[in-house]
Amino acid sequence: MTTPRAEQRRNTEARILTAAAGIFLADGYDRATIRAVAAAAGVDAGLVTYYFGSKQELFRRVIDTAPVPDLAESPGPASEQILAALAGRLTDEPAASLAILRSVLTNPEAAEAVRGGAARYQSQITQAIPADDAGLRAAIISAIMLGITASRHLIRSDELATADPARIVELLRPCVAALAADPEAGRG
Incomplete structure (x- = not known):
């Protein structure tokens, strides 16, 4: 059974985001590279650029996927x-x-x-x-x-x-x- 293309794309993006979070954590923004993220994710650097465009956009997406506590969902003041x-x-x-x-x-x-x-x-x-x-x-x-x-x-x-x-x-x-x-x- 083959995985639908959209699901493959989501899985690849998630793998890249996970790898990017690790690279940004280990190296900081300045020293992190698209190539290092690609290597950690097991993909070509061109694919990282295709999905995210730039290092800044990749960093922004890593931040956007970080969990943020939902004050409206939690009980208490x-x-x-x-x-x-x-x-x-x-x-x-x-x-x-x-x-x-x-x-x-x-x-x-x-x-x-x-x-x-x-x-x-x-x-x-x-x-x-x-x-x-x-x-x-x-x-x-x-x-x-x-x-x-x-x-x-x-x-x-x-x-x-x-x-x-x-x-x-x-x-x-x-x-x-x-x-x-x-x-x-x-x-x-």
Whole structure:
């Protein structure tokens, strides 16, 4: 029984994306090459270019396929879901996220590719915040999360690198809860 062409294409694209994620993680955006991705995927470099066009587009697709927590699907307040995601990043070093972060900090093409993926999660945070300035609040929450993750795992800031993730979350809880709360609640 032969596999339909569309399914073969999807399987090949998925294999290339998986290989690309590994190459970007290991080498960073600047040193990753289409040839290395092709070799890791077991395909010709021309096929990678045919499916994805450029290294920047391939990087963007890797980011787009990364799982993003769905705040609308999860129970409980958005602030607790956000803090739970942070706790996971603090407990288990997010190697893929850190590779992407390193690339973003050193390469404008990578930064441009990441904006879309980051915007998806920030948009979810925005929608979960019942405030007129929800977009700004979501951007602040995202910046806090990014800063803490980078300080702990990339910069290895003494206090953050060794702190118990539960303690970090405990200290952040009032801040994130205040940013994610309805500013009109409690006024009266």
